[in-house]
Amino acid sequence: MKGVRHYPGFLAMAVACLVILYAPLIVVTGYSFNGSTSITTWGGFSWRWYADVFTGPDAPRFKAAAWNSITIAILAATTATAIAVAASVAMIRGGRFKGKSATFALINLPLMVPEIVTAVATLIFFSAIGLTTGYMTILIAHITFCIPFAYLPIAARLQGIEETYEQAARDLYATRAQAFRLILLPLMMPGILSGFLLAFIISLDDFIITNFVKGAGMETLPTAIFGSVKQGIKPNIMAISTMMLAVSVLFVTLSYLVNRIGQRTRS
Amino acid sequence: MAGGMTPAPQGNGTGYRAIVGPLLIPTWVMIGIFLVLPVLLMAVYSFLTKEFRGGVVWDFTLAAYDQFFLNRGLFGDEPPVIEWTYITIFWRSIWQAALATLICLIVGFPTAWFIATRPARTRAVWLFLVTVPYWVNLLIRTVSLKFLIRENGPLNESLMALGLITDPLPLVNTNLAVQLGLFYSYLPFMVLPVYAAVERYNFALSEAAADLYASRWVTLREIVLPVVKPGIIAGCILVFVPSLGAFLAPDLLGGAKTFMIGSLIDEQFRGSQGNWPFGAAAAMILMTLVLIVLTVYARAQTKGDAR
Numbered sequence: 001m002k003g004v005r006h007y008p009g010f011l012a013m014a015v016a017c018l019v020i021l022y023a024p025l026i027v028v029t030g031y032s033f034n035g036s037t038s039i040t041t042w043g044g045f046s047w048r049w050y051a052d053v054f055t056g057p058d059a060p061r062f063k064a065a066a067w068n069s070i071t072i073a074i075l076a077a078t079t080a081t082a083i084a085v086a087a088s089v090a091m092i093r094g095g096r097f098k099g100k101s102a103t104f105a106l107i108n109l110p111l112m113v114p115e116i117v118t119a120v121a122t123l124i125f126f127s128a129i130g131l132t133t134g135y136m137t138i139l140i141a142h143i144t145f146c147i148p149f150a151y152l153p154i155a156a157r158l159q160g161i162e163e164t165y166e167q168a169a170r171d172l173y174a175t176r177a178q179a180f181r182l183i184l185l186p187l188m189m190p191g192i193l194s195g196f197l198l199a200f201i202i203s204l205d206d207f208i209i210t211n212f213v214k215g216a217g218m219e220t221l222p223t224a225i226f227g228s229v230k231q232g233i234k235p236n237i238m239a240i241s242t243m244m245l246a247v248s249v250l251f252v253t254l255s256y257l258v259n260r261i262g263q264r265t266r267s
Numbered sequence: 268m269a270g271g272m273t274p275a276p277q278g279n280g281t282g283y284r285a286i287v288g289p290l291l292i293p294t295w296v297m298i299g300i301f302l303v304l305p306v307l308l309m310a311v312y313s314f315l316t317k318e319f320r321g322g323v324v325w326d327f328t329l330a331a332y333d334q335f336f337l338n339r340g341l342f343g344d345e346p347p348v349i350e351w352t353y354i355t356i357f358w359r360s361i362w363q364a365a366l367a368t369l370i371c372l373i374v375g376f377p378t379a380w381f382i383a384t385r386p387a388r389t390r391a392v393w394l395f396l397v398t399v400p401y402w403v404n405l406l407i408r409t410v411s412l413k414f415l416i417r418e419n420g421p422l423n424e425s426l427m428a429l430g431l432i433t434d435p436l437p438l439v440n441t442n443l444a445v446q447l448g449l450f451y452s453y454l455p456f457m458v459l460p461v462y463a464a465v466e467r468y469n470f471a472l473s474e475a476a477a478d479l480y481a482s483r484w485v486t487l488r489e490i491v492l493p494v495v496k497p498g499i500i501a502g503c504i505l506v507f508v509p510s511l512g513a514f515l516a517p518d519l520l521g522g523a524k525t526f527m528i529g530s531l532i533d534e535q536f537r538g539s540q541g542n543w544p545f546g547a548a549a550a551m552i553l554m555t556l557v558l559i560v561l562t563v564y565a566r567a568q569t570k571g572d573a574r
Contacts, residue, residue, distance in 0.1 A: 003477060004470055004474050004476075004477050004483075004486070005470060006384070007377070007483060009377065010378075011381055013374060013377035013381070014377060014381040014393070017374050017375070017378040017454065020374070020450075020451065020454070021397070021400045021451070021454060021455070022400070023415060024408065024412045024414065024415045025400070025411055027411065027414065027415050027421050028407075028414055028415075031414070031421075039414075040420075040424075083294055083297060084294075086290040086293060086294070087291055087293070089283055089290055090283065090290035090291045093281050093283040094284050094287035094290070095284050097284070103291055106294065106295065106299070107294060109298055109303070110298065110302060112561060113306065113557075114509070114511065114553060114554065115509070115512060115514075116512045116514055116532050116550065117309070117532075118302065118306075120309055120532060120536065120547060121302070121305035121306045122301065122305050124305060124309050124312050124543070124547065125301070127322065128308055140301055141301065143297060143301075144297050144298060144301040144302055145302075147297060147298060170281065176281075176282040176283070179281070179282075184281075205404045205405060207405070207406050208514050208515075208529075212536065222404065222406045225407070225410070226406060229413075233410060233413065233414050237410065241407045244403075244404055244407055245403055245407065248399070248402045248403045248404065249399060249402075249403075252395075252398060252399050252402040256395060
C-alpha cells in the first residue's frame with residue numbers, strides 16, 4: 001500500500017518548500033527583537049522597536065495608516081460580504097435565469113484582470129469622472145475586488161445546504177424573509193464568516209491598487225511600509241511586519257476553526 | 268397536496284427566483300461601474316494624446332502604441348524601425364513568469380503529492396502550514412525576503428560563516444532575486460490546486476500500474492500526471508498570471524536591468540514624468556496577453572471535460 005504513494009525525495013521537497021516559505025518570516029521576526037540600532041549585528045533581545053512603532057518619530061504616521069487600513073478593511077469586507085450573500089442566494093437559489101453565466105463571469109472578473117491593470121483602469125476612471133482620490137476611492141476599489149473573495153466561500157457553503165429546510169419553513173407559512181433570516185442565514189453563517197475574513201485580509205493586504213487610487217498624503221499600512229522600505233529596511237519596519245504577521249496567523253487560525261465548526265454542523 | 272409530494276424543481280421552492288434581479292443589482296453595479304467601465308475607459312485612454320503634466324488630451328491617436336512598437340528617431344521623422352526597449356521588458360516579464368511557474372511546479376508538485384498522501388491528521392497540519400504564508404501580506408513577505416538575501420543579510424552571513432563562500436553573493440538587484448521573489452510570492456498558489464487534484468486521485472490506478480511492472484517514475488509520468496493535469500494547469504495559471512504583472516518583487520528585489528511590465532506601467536502614472544496613454548496601452552497589451560493565456564486554458568478545460 002505504501003509503495004505506490006511513496007516517491008523518494010518528495011519528503012525532502014515538501015520540507016524544502018516549508019523552509020523556503022518560512023525562513024524569511026522567521027528571520028524577520030527574530031531580528032524585530034534585536035536590541036541594536038544596526039540591522040546587521042545582534043544586540044540582545046529587546047522590545048525597543050515595538051516601543052518605537054508606538055511612540056517613536058514615525059508613530060503618528062503609522063498610527064494614521066493603521067487606522068485607515070483597519071477601517072477600510074472592515075467597511076470593505078462588510079459591504080463586499082453583504083453583496084456576496086445577496087449574489088450567492090440569487091446564483092444558487094435563483095434557478096436558471098437569463099444572464100446567469102455572464103453574472104458568474106462578472107463576479108470572477110476581479111480575479112482575472114491583473115492587479116496592475118485594475119489599478120490603472122480605476123485611477124483613470126476616478127480621474128475622468130473628477131473624483132478626488134483619497135479614502136473614499138480606496139474604499140470603493142477595495143469593495144469591488146473583495147466581492148469574489150467573499151463570494152467563493154459563501155457560495156460553496158450555500159451549495160451544500162439542502163433546500164428542504166427552507167421549503168419546510170415555507171410550507172409552515174414562513175415568509176421568504178422569515179425563512180431566510182431564521183433558517184438559511186444561520187446555516188450560511190460559517191461561509192459568511194469565512195468570506196468576511198478572507199475579504200478583510202485581502203483588503204488589508206492590498207498594495208498595488210491602493211497605491212494608485214490613494215491620492216497624495218493618504219496612506220494605508222502597506223503603502224506606508226513601502227514608502228519606508230524604499231529608504232532601506234529599518235528595525236521598526238521589522239517590528240510592524242511581525243505584528244502584521246501575527247494578525248495574519250490569527251486570522252487564518254480563526255478561519256480554519258470556523259471551517260471546522262461549519263463541517264461539523266453540516267454532517 | 269400534490270405539490271408536497273413531487274420534489275420542487277431546483278430553485279423554485281424557496282421563492283428567490285422572483286427577486287434574482289434585485290439580489291444581483293449590487294454586484295452588477297459595483298463590478299460593472301468600478302471595474303468593467305474603467306477597463307473600457309482605459310482602452311479609450313490608450314488612444315488619446317498625452318498631456319504634459321500627467322493626464323490626457325481628448326485627441327485620438329495611435330501614438331502610444333506607435334511609441335511601444337516603433338522607433339522613429341529622436342525627432343520622429345526617420346523611417347520607423349522596431350523599438351526593442353518595451354518589447355524586451357515584456358519578453359523579460361514573460362520568461363521570468365514562465366520560469367517562476369516552472370520552478371513552482373518542480374517544488375510544488377512533490378510537496379502537494381507528499382501532503383495528499385499523509386494520514387488525515389498530519390495532512391491537515393501540513394495544509395495549514397502551507398496556507399499560512401498565503402494569508403501573510405505580500406509586501407511583508409517580499410521585504411522579509413529582501414532582508415534575508417541582501418548583501419550583508421543573514422543568508423550571506425551564514426554561508427560565509429560556514430565557509431561555503433568567501434565574498435557575499437550579490438543577490439539583490441539581479442534577475443535571480445526577482446525570480447526568487449516571484450517563486451516565493453506565488454508558491455502556495457501552485458501547491459493548493461495541485462493538492463486538490465492529487466487528493467482526488469485514485470491510488471488503485473498506481474497499484475494497477477505497479478502490478479503490471481511499471482516503475483514508480485513511469486507510473487508518475489504515464490498515469491499520475493495525465494490524471495492530475497487539470498490541477499497542474501490551474502496551478503500554473505495561478506502562478507503565471509500574477510507573476511506576469513507583478514510589481515512588488517521586481518520593484519523591491521530587482522534593479523534597472525530587471526525591469527518588468529508592472530514597473531513600466533507604474534512609472535507612467537507617477538507625477539509629471541508620466542505618460543497616461545502609454546501606460547494605458549502597456550496595460551492593454553498586458554491584459555491581452557493574460558486573456559490569451561486564460562482563453563487557451565478555458566479551451567484546454569472544455570476539451571478535457573469532453574474526453
